[in-house]
Amino acid sequence: MENIEKYQRYAERIEIFKGFSPEDIAHILQKGKVFEFPQGKAIFHEGQTGNSLFVVLSGKVGLYKRGKEIAVLNPGDVFGEMALLTESPRTASAVALTMVRVLSLDEKQITQVLDSKVAVRFLMNVIRMLCHRLDKMNITICRT
Numbered sequence: 001m002e003n004i005e006k007y008q009r010y011a012e013r014i015e016i017f018k019g020f021s022p023e024d025i026a027h028i029l030q031k032g033k034v035f036e037f038p039q040g041k042a043i044f045h046e047g048q049t050g051n052s053l054f055v056v057l058s059g060k061v062g063l064y065k066r067g068k069e070i071a072v073l074n075p076g077d078v079f080g081e082m083a084l085l086t087e088s089p090r091t092a093s094a095v096a097l098t099m100v101r102v103l104s105l106d107e108k109q110i111t112q113v114l115d116s117k118v119a120v121r122f123l124m125n126v127i128r129m130l131c132h133r134l135d136k137m138n139i140t141i142c143r144t
Contacts, residue, residue: 007029007034007057007103008022008025008026008029010057010075010076011025011028011029011055011103012025013076014055014076014078015076015078015125015128015129016055016078016122016125016126016129017125018125019121019125020121020122028105028110029103031105031109031110031112032103032104032105032109033103033104034057034101034102034103034104035101035102035104036099036100036101037059037096037099037100037102038096038099039096039097039098039099039100040095040096041095041096042093042094042095042096043061043094043095043096043100043102044080044090044093044094045090045093046064046065046066046089046090046091046092046093047089047090048089048090049083049089049090050080050083050084050089050090051083051084051087051106051107052080052083052084052104052105052106052107053078053079053080053081053084053104053105054078054079054080054094054102054103054104054105055076055077055078055102055103055105056073056074056075056076056077056078056079056100056101056102057075057101057102057103058075058099058100058101059075059096059097059098059099059100059101060072060073060074060096060097060098060100061073061077061079061094061095061096061097061100061102062094062095062096062097063079063092063093063094064092064093064094064095065091065092065093070092072097078126078129079094080094081126081129081130084106084107084110085126110122
């Protein structure tokens with residue numbers, strides 16, 4: 001992947017890479033792919049089969065369920081992990097709200113780079129992220 005040094009410092013601040021050594025992050029970034037999407041372009045659609053997660057590197061991404069906006073993601077945010085972990089269709093659509101750059105990691109790339117120690121750390125970070133999102137949803141539901 002081009003500009004690995006540029007993204008490495010940035011990745012060290014992203015929740016999903018929390019606790020990783022710089023070497024582990026560099027190794028993961030080398031396997032990932034960076035994609036650019038112009039404003040208005042769909043990154044993926046609700047119901048679509050998927051096996052990758054995405055990290056927003058720049059720009060804003062909107063998540064939509066049945067056409068209704070459910071979240072706006074900013075640089076450092078991770079999305080698409082549900083389809084990766086559950087091997088089920090995408091639960092929402094993702095659309096570039098501005099020009100967007102994302103890092104994509106699929107299941108094969110992740111398993112190639114993660115030894116057991118790093119894999120556990122990676123999965124724990126994903127679990128923490130999902131628990132945080134669930135907690136926010138519970139608070140929202142209780143307020144309505």
